[in-house]
Amino acid sequence: MFRFLLRRLALTVPTFLALMFVTFMMIRLVPGDPIEVRRGERGISPERLAELRHEMGLDQPVWKQFLDYVWGLLHGDFGVSIITKNPILHEFFHLFPATVELSVCALLFATLVGIPAGVIAASRRGGLYDQTLMGIALTGYSMPIFWWGLILILIMSNTLGLTPVSGRVDLVKYYYPQVTGLMLIDSLISGQKGAFLDALRHLILPTIVLGTVPLAIIARMTRSSMLEVLEEDYVRTARAKGLPPYRVIGIHALRNALIPVVTVIGLSVGSLLAGAVLTETIFSWPGVGKWLIESIGRRDYPALQGGIMLISSFVIVVNLIVDLTYGLINPRIRHAR
Amino acid sequence: MPVDVTLPTQRTANQPGPLLAFWHSFRENRGAVIGLTVVSAVILIAIFASVLAPYDPLDQFRDFTRLPPIWSEGGNWNYPLGTDPLGRDMLSRLMYGSRISLFIGLSVMVVSMITGVVLGLAASWFGGIIDVIILRIMDLIMSIPSLVLAILIVAIIGPNLTNTIVAVTIVYLPRYVRLMRASALSELSKDYVTAAKVSGVGPLRLMFVTVLPNCLPPLIVQAALGVSDAILEAAGLGFLGLGAQPPAPEWGAMLADARDLITSHPWVMALPGIAILITVLAINLMGDGLRDALDPRLKRS
Numbered sequence: 348m349f350r351f352l353l354r355r356l357a358l359t360v361p362t363f364l365a366l367m368f369v370t371f372m373m374i375r376l377v378p379g380d381p382i383e384v385r386r387g388e389r390g391i392s393p394e395r396l397a398e399l400r401h402e403m404g405l406d407q408p409v410w411k412q413f414l415d416y417v418w419g420l421l422h423g424d425f426g427v428s429i430i431t432k433n434p435i436l437h438e439f440f441h442l443f444p445a446t447v448e449l450s451v452c453a454l455l456f457a458t459l460v461g462i463p464a465g466v467i468a469a470s471r472r473g474g475l476y477d478q479t480l481m482g483i484a485l486t487g488y489s490m491p492i493f494w495w496g497l498i499l500i501l502i503m504s505n506t507l508g509l510t511p512v513s514g515r516v517d518l519v520k521y522y523y524p525q526v527t528g529l530m531l532i533d534s535l536i537s538g539q540k541g542a543f544l545d546a547l548r549h550l551i552l553p554t555i556v557l558g559t560v561p562l563a564i565i566a567r568m569t570r571s572s573m574l575e576v577l578e579e580d581y582v583r584t585a586r587a588k589g590l591p592p593y594r595v596i597g598i599h600a601l602r603n604a605l606i607p608v609v610t611v612i613g614l615s616v617g618s619l620l621a622g623a624v625l626t627e628t629i630f631s632w633p634g635v636g637k638w639l640i641e642s643i644g645r646r647d648y649p650a651l652q653g654g655i656m657l658i659s660s661f662v663i664v665v666n667l668i669v670d671l672t673y674g675l676i677n678p679r680i681r682h683a684r
Numbered sequence: 685m686p687v688d689v690t691l692p693t694q695r696t697a698n699q700p701g702p703l704l705a706f707w708h709s710f711r712e713n714r715g716a717v718i719g720l721t722v723v724s725a726v727i728l729i730a731i732f733a734s735v736l737a738p739y740d741p742l743d744q745f746r747d748f749t750r751l752p753p754i755w756s757e758g759g760n761w762n763y764p765l766g767t768d769p770l771g772r773d774m775l776s777r778l779m780y781g782s783r784i785s786l787f788i789g790l791s792v793m794v795v796s797m798i799t800g801v802v803l804g805l806a807a808s809w810f811g812g813i814i815d816v817i818i819l820r821i822m823d824l825i826m827s828i829p830s831l832v833l834a835i836l837i838v839a840i841i842g843p844n845l846t847n848t849i850v851a852v853t854i855v856y857l858p859r860y861v862r863l864m865r866a867s868a869l870s871e872l873s874k875d876y877v878t879a880a881k882v883s884g885v886g887p888l889r890l891m892f893v894t895v896l897p898n899c900l901p902p903l904i905v906q907a908a909l910g911v912s913d914a915i916l917e918a919a920g921l922g923f924l925g926l927g928a929q930p931p932a933p934e935w936g937a938m939l940a941d942a943r944d945l946i947t948s949h950p951w952v953m954a955l956p957g958i959a960i961l962i963t964v965l966a967i968n969l970m971g972d973g974l975r976d977a978l979d980p981r982l983k984r985s
Contacts, residue, residue, distance in 0.1 A: 358823075365824045369836075376840045482715075485972070489965040491916055493923045494939055494957025497946055501954075505947050621829035625920055639832065640924055643839055655836055659828045666827070 351674050359667055363660070370656045371416050377648050425653035430645050435653030439635060444528025445515060446634035449626065450619050452550055453557035458612060461562045462605070465569025469604075470596050472574065480566065487563035492622060496556040496629035503552060510552050513631035517545050557626040561615050568611050572604040579603075606677070613669035617662045709977040716973020722966035730782040737776035738762075741933040745771040750949050768938075768952050769945065777933035778959050784934045785915050785963060788849055792914035793907050796853045800860020801903070805891045807861070808868035815865075822858035830855045831920060838926045845934075848927045852917045856910055863906055867899035901978040908971035912964045919960050935960050 400406045404415055419425070425435040468480040504512045511517065515530050523537030531550070534542035576582065577600055585599045586592075624636035631637070635654060642650040710716055729736060739745075749771040751763050759766065765774040807818040825833065837851035871877060872895065880894045921927035922936025930937055935956040942953035 361820050362823050362827055365820065366827065369824070373836060373840055485715075485968055486961070486965055489912065489916075489961060489968050491919055491923075491936075491939075491957055491960045491964070493920060493936075494954075494960065497939070497943065497953055498957070501946055501950055617827070617829045621831035624829075624831050624835070625923070628924065639835065643835065643926070648839075651836070651839060655828065655832055658832055662829060663827045 348675070352671060355667060355670055355674070359663055362663060366656065366659055366663075367417050367420060368413070370652045371413050373655075374648050374652050420656065425656060426649040428642075428650045429647045430650075435650055436657075438638070438650065439654060439657050441528075442633060442635045442638050444525075445530075445632060446620070446623050446627070446636060448529045448531065449550070449553050449557060449632060449634060450616075450623055452554040453622075453626075454561060454612065454615070454619065456554050456558040457561035457565050460558075461565030462569050462608065464562075464566040465608075466573055466596065466601060468566070468570045469573035469577065470592075477570075481570065484563040484566045487559045488567070490559050490563075492556050492559060493625045493629055495559060496552070496626060499552050499556060500629075511549050515546065515549050515633065516542075517549075521545055553626050553630045553632055556629070557619065557622050560622060561612075561619065564611060564615070565608060568608050569604065572607050573600060576600045576604040610669070610673060613672075614666060616665045620658055620662065706977050710973050713973040713976055715969045716976070719966045719969025719971075719973065722962065723970055726782050726963050726966065727786065729779050730786045733779045733783055737773075737779040738764075739773040739776045741772065741777045741780040742931055743772060743776075745773070747771070750952075752949075753951050753955075756951075765955060766951055768942065769949070774952065774955055777938060778935070778955060781933040781935045781938065781956065781959065782963070784845070784928055784932065785919065785960070788845070788852070788918040789911040789915040789967075791849050792852045792856060792918075793911045795849070796856045796910065797860050797903065797907050799853075800857055801864050801896065803857075804861045804864025805868055805896070807865045808872060809887065809891055818861065819865075822861050825854065826858050830917065834917065834921055835924070835926060838921065843921075843926045843929060845928045845932070848918050848921050851921070852914050855917065856914060859906060859910065860903070863902055864899060867902060868895055871895045871898050905971060905975040905978060908967065908974050912967035912971065915960065915964055915967070 397406075404412055407415070423436055425439070427434055428438060431438065464480050464484070468477040471477045500512055503510045516534070521534070521537075521539055521542045523533055523539060523542060526533050526536055530546040531543065534546040573596075577596075579600075582595060582600050585595045590599075620636070623634060624639060626632065627634045627637035628640055635658065639651065639654045639658075642648075642654065710720075745763075745767060748760065748763060748767050750769055751767045752759050753766040753774075754761060754764050763773050763775070765778065767773055768777070803818050807815040828836070833855050834848075834851040837854060838847055841847045841850065868891075877890070877895060880890055885894060918927055919934075919936030919939075922934045923940045925937070925940060928934035928937055930941060938956040939953060939960075942949070942956070945952050
């Protein structure tokens with residue numbers, strides 16, 4: 348196990364290095380000199396220009412600049428936003444809890460609905476339930492989620508008035524300090540009446556929208572995995588010895604069928620964050636996805652650079668943890684290759 | 685006349701050719717046939733948009749702005765699906781939009797598949813350091829969330845149609861490379877490859893003529909699904925204002941344009957999304973059918 352861990356860790360080092368290189372190059376490749384962006388419309392004297400270049404380290408050779416960049420990253424220095432002048436690490440972690448809360452809820456929703464749907468479809472293979480559920484799943488998988496979000500807002504918020512249109516909390520009615528950054532928990536801590544329900548109501552639509560594609564993937568995956576397992580000998584044995592169907596399907600088959608499904612869930616963090624960019628934009632959800640899109644609009648390239656670096660590092664680390672856990676529970680993986 | 689002695693092409697009347705066998709298997713899947721029909725219709729609309737569409741997608745009829753579709757009150761048969769705030773005919777815009785979406789989907793598929801096949805074959809054939817480098821680069825691409833990577837690329841090279849294709853191609857490249865590498869590796873260990881090597885077949889011929897055809901089925905399935913994913917991704921970029929730029933009738937950009945009209949004129953927002961959903965769903969239905977017909981290992985359902 349220790350060797351497996353070391354090997355997996357060693358594999359991520361080049362990926363991280365390449366990631367640093369790509370984000371470093373990015374700021375050099377975007378149109379517009381960082382100095383010119385900073386000085387704005389007014390002219391600038393050549394002396395001041397040289398001074399600024401020196402300050403930003405732009406007069407150093409490129410390899411030196413890259414080493415400085417890596418050194419900074421390792422010390423938690425992800426640069427400073429051009430617009431707000433705040434450290435990017437600080438801005439990122441101020442907004443990150445909102446994205447985490449949304450993503451976790453979406454994944455929970457997708458898992459809690461997707462696995463039962465897949466199990467039902469597999470146990471009624473070829474029947475009406477199976478065809479309907481899989482038809483819905485394929486539609487969900489094909490869904491342009493930005494359109495889906497707007498349609499849900501149109502129906503649920505504008506027509507029926509059931510849910511708020513945007514944001515995380517009704518700031519007119521409620522104010523409470525951010526303790527964890529997760530509104531569901533903060534609203535409970537604050538003890539204000541109705542605050543928790545308010546936070547929950549804000550979460551419903553974004554959760555459905557972000558959870559739709561993972562839900563479809565999980566349902567399809569569960570179904571095909573269940574179908575495979577249901578043909579195994581031990582399932583036949585369980586049936587033959589007279590166990591009720593819910594025990595055969597719910598316990599004997601499902602336990603083994605879930606292994607590939609759990610892997611898919613674990614590895615879906617990347618696509619979930621990609622979906623969060625669109626979902627947050629639609630619902631004005633103050634998370635890192637919306638911040639990233641706004642940074643492009645403001646030409647705040649350091650923020651974009653730092654944000655991409657942080658999001659990708661997060662995905663790499665989560666995938667690594669999933670891999671390691673998987674190796675821990677399944678020895679065949681650790682000894683492969 | 686020399687006698688054709690290549691055995692595999694000799695068939696008796698009962699043995700259908702591979703294409704026919706594939707078609708029989710594909711036809712059994714009702715969803716796949718529906719998907720194929722819709723996809724063909726969308727392709728025809730895209731090809732003949734200039735004939736089928738009643739107007740130019742950019743023509744502004746200022747006297748007929750914000751007309752609703754014919755099924756709701758106040759609809760006008762001259763503009764079957766209504767008009768947008770600038771008085772442009774929605775039906776014409778949607779028809780021309782299918783050109784853009786299909787063009788993006790197909791070009792992304794073709795470019796990433798060709799690049800993926802070459803890189804995957806190179807990785808499996810050379811092995812060693814080349815294999816490691818190619819795999820590490822693919823790992824890097826996959827570690828950045830797809831839309832974030834596309835945003836990064838578009839931020840560097842600027843938002844327009846061509847750059848959307850470049851960005852989405854890079855995002856989907858790893859799938860083809862990994863798929864190609866895996867199936868080429870398993871093929872390379874088989875006896876027929878050794879036989880070909882022994883009989884003096886050169887490496888290029890060996891890879892592209894001997895090995896590649898045997899790796900095709902999973903690649904074709906991936907390609908079909910890749911088209912729909914690329915269309916969705918490009919529409920997402922268009923929606924964020926990072927894809928095709930207005931006034932191009934790109935479905936994602938049309939949707940973004942109509943965001944503010946969500947309560948007053950919902951159809952302007954709803955129609956492009958329906959077009960995206962129908963196209964992508966049809967391609968996915970077709971892809972599922974292709975997979976069942978081409979890949980017997982996956983044919984369980």
